[in-house]
Amino acid sequence: MNQAAMHDAARLLLRIALGVLVLLHGVAKLRGGMSGIERLVEANGLPGVLAYGVLVGEVLAPLMLLLGFHARLGAALVAVNMLFAVVLAHMGQLGQLDGEGGWALELQGMFLATAVAIMLLGPGRYSLNQR
Template sequence: MLENADLGKLIIRLTLGGLMLFHGIAKLLNGIGFIEGQLAGHGLPAFLAYGVFIGELIAPLMVILGYQTRIGALLIVFNMLVAIALVHTHQLLTLGGSGGWALELQGFFLFTAVAVIFLGPGRYKLKN
């Protein structure tokens, strides 16, 4: 039986980091006005929206590269908890249009990042 836990960890890191990175690039190109509006609507300072660049650009790069992977994954967890709290709380217990959980994507990012915290980066990483 073929077994390589380190390769599996790399695949998980690349998937989590790569997919999250697309969200950060979109915000870099299109702005963070939506997030600023959500924060203001919750009585929070709009400048906190810039934190999304940590959670969706820097943290995914850390995870992809395997540099301080657990810290990067923790930042993604925090990013997702904030996103769920600001935008998605009304969907926590609802089904999506195709019958799945309405927060499948957010749940994937959140729980995969939690798994990476526990698993660590594996052998295929930058030396740190």
């Protein structure tokens, strides 16, 4: 396999991993309802309707990543979603370790870092519009 093909395969792997894992969170919110997210948003002084932005970041954006359809934009939406999640729900854990010694926000951090990497790298050849 040549170098370009390996880079495209790696980009595809990043998109699939991030897309599937974030989409699972979105599906859980679709199935479980949005009331908890609405309460969290309102508790932070924001209008409850903004809670539905999580569906953009956890359903629409992951689908964009999986298809490679404007994947840089999809990755940016996931990154923004992760920043909101950290600020609204996880700020108290920012400097904490979990019971196994890992960072308490390692999942959110990995989602954010992977989204930024896809934004920088682009989707690669194995995508709908290769942007």
